Amino acid sequence: MKKRTGQSPESIVIVGCGRLGAMLASHLSRSGSRVVVIDRDSSSFDLLEAGFSGFRVTGDAVEHDVLREANLAEADLMLAVTQKDTLNLMVAQVAKVLFEVPHVIARVYEPKREILYRRLDIETISPTSLTSQELLRRVTRKREQP
Amino acid sequence: MRVILVGSGRILYYLARQFIRKEYDVQIIAPTLLEARELSQHVSRPVLAGDATDPKILEGVGAFRADVVLALTPNDEDNLAVCQIAGLMYKVPRTIALVNDPENEEVFHKLNVSVAISATRILSIILEEQAGFEEIGKLISVAEGRVSVAEITLREDSPAAGATIDSLVLPDEALIGGIIREGKVQIPKGGSRLLTADRLILIATDTSMDEAIRELVGENGN
Numbered sequence: 184m185k186k187r188t189g190q191s192p193e194s195i196v197i198v199g200c201g202r203l204g205a206m207l208a209s210h211l212s213r214s215g216s217r218v219v220v221i222d223r224d225s226s227s228f229d230l231l232e233a234g235f236s237g238f239r240v241t242g243d244a245v246e247h248d249v250l251r252e253a254n255l256a257e258a259d260l261m262l263a264v265t266q267k268d269t270l271n272l273m274v275a276q277v278a279k280v281l282f283e284v285p286h287v288i289a290r291v292y293e294p295k296r297e298i299l300y301r302r303l304d305i306e307t308i309s310p311t312s313l314t315s316q317e318l319l320r321r322v323t324r325k326r327e328q329p
Numbered sequence: 330m331r332v333i334l335v336g337s338g339r340i341l342y343y344l345a346r347q348f349i350r351k352e353y354d355v356q357i358i359a360p361t362l363l364e365a366r367e368l369s370q371h372v373s374r375p376v377l378a379g380d381a382t383d384p385k386i387l388e389g390v391g392a393f394r395a396d397v398v399l400a401l402t403p404n405d406e407d408n409l410a411v412c413q414i415a416g417l418m419y420k421v422p423r424t425i426a427l428v429n430d431p432e433n434e435e436v437f438h439k440l441n442v443s444v445a446i447s448a449t450r451i452l453s454i455i456l457e458e459q460a461g462f463e464e465i466g467k468l469i470s471v472a473e474g475r476v477s478v479a480e481i482t483l484r485e486d487s488p489a490a491g492a493t494i495d496s497l498v499l500p501d502e503a504l505i506g507g508i509i510r511e512g513k514v515q516i517p518k519g520g521s522r523l524l525t526a527d528r529l530i531l532i533a534t535d536t537s538m539d540e541a542i543r544e545l546v547g548e549n550g551n
Contacts, residue, residue, distance in 0.1 A: 245405045247432040269382050273406040280439050295383055299410075302417045 193217060196258045196284075198244045198274050199265030203290065205230035207262060212237045219253040222265075244274045247281070255282040263289040268296070275305050330354065333390055333421075335381040335411050336401030337364055340427075344399070345372045356390035360402070382410040384418055392419035400426045405433050412442040435474045477538055478506070481529045481545055489545040490527075495519040503533035503541035 193216060197208050200222035208220045209232035218237030222228065225241040242249035244265070255261065261278045263271035268291045275289040288306045300307045331354040334345055341359065348355045349372055357376040359365040365378035379386040381400070392398070398415040400408035405428050412424035425444045426437055437445035469478050483490045489497060494505065494517050508515040509528040515521065523529070533541045 245433065246430045247436075267406065269404070269406040269410040273409050276409075276440055277436055281436055293383070295385065296410075296414070299384065299414055299418060303413065 194254075194258045194260075195219070196221065196250075196253050196255050196261045196278075198222075198261070198263045198271070199290075200227040200230060200239075201264070201266060202230065204262075204264045205232075207264065208237060209235050219258075221249060221253050245270065247277070250274075250277065250282065255284060258282070258284050260284070260286045261288075263287070265290075268293050272300070272303070272305065276303065279305070330397065331391070331395045332356070333358070333387065333392060333395045333398045333415070334401065335399065335408075336427075337403070340401050342368060342371060344401070345374070349374065356395070358386060358390060382407055382414065384414050387411070387414055387419060392421060395419070395421045397421070397423045397425065400424070402427075403429070405429050409437060409440065409442065412437070413440065416441050416443075434470075438473045474535075476532065476534050479531045479533070479538065479542070481531050481542060483523060483525055483527045483529065483546065485525045487525070487546040489523050489529075490525045492523055493519070494521045494523070497544060499544055500533070500537035500540045502537040503531065506530040506532045 195211055195216050195218050197204050197218060197220045200208065200220050204220060204222070205227070208218050212218045212235050213232070218235075219240060220228070220231070220237060221240045221242065221244050223241065223243045225239070228239045238253070240249060240253045242252065244250060255278060258278075261275070261284045263274045263278075265271055271289040271291060275287045278284040278287045288308060291300065291307045291309050292311050294309055294311055332348055333356045334341060334348070335358045337360050341357070345355055345357050345368065355374065357368065357372070357374065358381045359368055359376050359378055360380065362378040365376040369376040377386065377390055379389075381387060387398075392415055395415070398412060398421045400411040402408055402411075408426040408428065412426045415421040416424045423443045424441075425446065426442045428434055428437060428445050428447045429449065431447040431450040434445040434447050434450065470476070471478065499505075505517045507530040508517050508521065508523065509530070510524065529545065531538075531541055531545070
């Protein structure tokens with residue numbers, strides 16, 4: 184997999200403008216990337232920072248027309264962060280296979296499908312696992328301190 | 330045959346009923362307890378309630394032994410997940426998904442779904458045929474959707490009627506696979522002469538199909 188290192192990717196598509204998507208979009212846009220954010224509900228874009236200078240696309244990301252409108256084929260990075268695991272997985276695969284996006288990451292809540300994610304060779308990030316690891320780390324540290 | 334049906338609503342009910350009549354071993358998964366209970370009463374079979382994109386649920390209905398999984402939910406992403414879990418994790422040999430966006434048919438093939446069916450595409454084909462283009466019937470897509478097989482009927486005014494196979498100028502990626510005349514199938518040879526009312530089985534890549542049809546039945550055939 185091609186990865187840009189040491190510099191902010193130039194062109195980023197973010198699918199899902201919830202709290203996480205809006206935060207990522209605002210941050211990446213501020214740091215100089217060209218950002219396109221997709222959400223099926225246009226009112227979600229209210230969550231973006233006032234200074235957001237990227238593009239907003241309203242539509243369902245399972246439709247290729249919507250992905251094309253977001254110029255996905257030109258993207259260096261795609262982040263699939265909607266509330267729905269299966270949607271993130273599908274969009275991530277379509278981005279890799281059809282639009283040949285070099286770097287794709289999908290957010291997934293459900294650890295039960297872990298084997299599937301690995302089989303599909305999709306890079307995933309799981310808030311459930313991350314939160315549990317961090318909580319356990321802190322709890323263990325407290326316990327170890329007498 | 331062991332079939333697992335995943336979905337909701339009427340399509341799930343009618344397919345379940347049809348497969349049960351055919352005495353298939355049918356396992357059914359519906360999304361809610363209420364729907365599962367109602368469907369179970371209608372088809373007199375147990376129906377499991379649950380999210381079929383959770384691998385445990387598919388395992389619970391014996392995915393390891395299934396011959397076919399049909400994913401018929403209204404959401405393309407869920408149908409893809411169900412088929413991929415079935416195919417990759419439980420080695421189900423045949424997975425069939427319903428897709429809403431016709432463009433997803435091709436992608437789903439690439440993503441290890443055996444068959445992806447777009448109701449939209451099928452309906453638009455039927456509609457076009459009803460609208461008076463019945464001399465051309467698209468039969469099937471093969472080779473991951475890149476090649477189509479179509480049935481074409483020659484009319485009196487079709488350029489190919491009366492011509493020999495040799496004399497036709499078909500695109501490189503198109504060929505006539507068979508001639509159906511008076512109910513009999515003939516293998517096309519160079520010297521075979523095509524006649525009015527012949528039905529031709531045309532095999533072509535999607536990029537060559539239109540040109541091939543124009544060559545055979547003329548501009549107004551399409």
